[in-house]
Amino acid sequence: MPNVPWYNRHREIEPRVHKELTEKAANRIKFALDNIVSYGEIDDAYKRYRTEVGLQHDYLEVNNYGPAIDAVGKLLQNEGLDHSLTFLEIIIDILWTPSDYSSERHSAEALYQFDIDIRRILVEEGVLLRLRPDQKEVEEYAGKLYEYQNRDHVIKAVDQQRGADSPPSRPFSFRFEQLSHESIIESDQQVRALAKSQRWSGALEPYNEAWELYQGQQFSRIIPEKLYNSLESVLERICVEEQGWNTENEQVGSYLNSCRKNGLFEPNDAMVGEWEQIMGGIQTGIQRSGGDRKDHATIDQHYCVLLLHQVGAFLTFLITRYEDEYDKR
Template sequence: MPSVPWYNRQREIEPRVHKELTERSATRIMFALDNIVSYGEIDDAYKRYRAEVGLQHDYLEVDDFGPAIDGVGTLLQNEDLDRSLTFLELIIDILWTPSDYSSENHSAEALFQFDSDIRRILVEEGVLLRLCPSQKEVEKYAKQLYEYQNQDPVVRMANRQRGNDSPPTRPFSFQFEALSHESAIESDQQVRALAKNQRWSDALEPYDDAWGLYQDGQFSRIIPEKLYNSLESVLERICVEEQNWNTENDQVGSYLDSCRENGLFEPNDAMVGEWSQILGGIQTGIQRSGSDRKDHATIDQHYCILLLHQVGAFLTFLITRYEDVYGEK
């Protein structure tokens, strides 16, 4: 089997997931804001931002929309994550708050589209953040707002005469939430580095597919299935193809037992119990998508990241430990 040249072995893997806003994700969010926000809303958000963080930025102290939206892009790209997310939370809240100015009274359709755009950008750009509340909660409120905004004129006039012409109360505020931490990024980079070796590339392909599904926003039972397939393939490579400890029809649990019996997990056999729990978690992830087993039944985004992280770390340990004990090919 041909070896991998030094350059490709040593070259650092570019992360595909990030704990902070990348330049591209920040730019895309700025363009999404450009589609809906007004100068006055940017100015209001900046004033609130100054009160929250105790800082001011010259590039946001402007009196026209063009420089103001450019300033938002500068803030998102150049300030630290805490400040960027503080500003974003404030401006999103302002967008969804009724205003006396017609240019700042956005339609329910435009608001929900903006909400969808933000969520999609974070996922597509691999940013380990999500916007709370859930999209279903936002959609529920957006429908109520749509019904209010599109009332029959006669009904609206009657409600106004009764003093009952207020928009529905929004039952939530917008907040960003971290999905994972630095170790998830490192774990993924390590697996992708191992996949450069032809010995493991085919077995790790389903793991890569699982990340691709995540970045496409497909939080479905297919992700844990792909992860299970990758784990099974790596173990089969070790236990069946290379060491003849098992036959091809054995189960993953049998492969793990063989690895332990042959000293692969020494001196810490207790970790096998933890890995068995991870395996159970993957199987649960497949089952949690519903008894009807529809391919596109959704799984919680947090849970998808947890499985991707755990399985990535497990695969890295399994392969590197095996190569340490039985040698690289």
């Protein structure tokens, strides 16, 4: 078995997923805001923000645009997640609210592009947050707003005479939700550390590919298939190549049964039952996302994160338990 030097075994891996806004994510969101927001909207958002949190930040007491947008960047980076998301929810809601000022009359196209940008930044930067409502609902409303903004001049004049010249009512407010908690970050770190070993690197490559698909916003059945492939490869390595408990091309369920029969899931009786449930959930989840669906059929983002978390945690348990039990024999 090849020896992996201490540095490569124990060097801390930089997280690829985060529960907070990273510096880069905060900067990218600030730049996205810079493409659309006005000074007046920043000022309004800060006033509402102070009302909600009861705090005042001197660096946001500015009277022109340049320093104001830079101050927004400071707030997003320095004031913690609760404050950052409170401010973002307020300013996004203001952007989508009709205004009497020409500088704040944003086109439906610009608003929808901003919405796309925010969601894309969160995923690409591995921030475990999502923006609600979902993108489809925002897209439907943006379509109605576009139709209103691009009415024929004659129709506009008639509507104004009738006092009926008002944009479509927005049926939602914007809010952020956490997709997961710190355990998913720890789980991913552990799997990536194991993948640095030549012994497991090939088997865990599909797991890494699943994360790359997630960060590329490809929420499709390919993600659970990659995760299944990684689980299958690790089990084949253990059950076929190293222990000879099974033959090639058996089902994952057969490999799991062999692991159980050979004492891999026996720290105590309660844990055996717990892991049986988890294993069943992983298999059912992966099978449920397959079937007759097209390869690129959309899967809910939250469900993708759940599968990544479950499979990552299970792979870590499986490999570390196996190494602890069998490498010393």
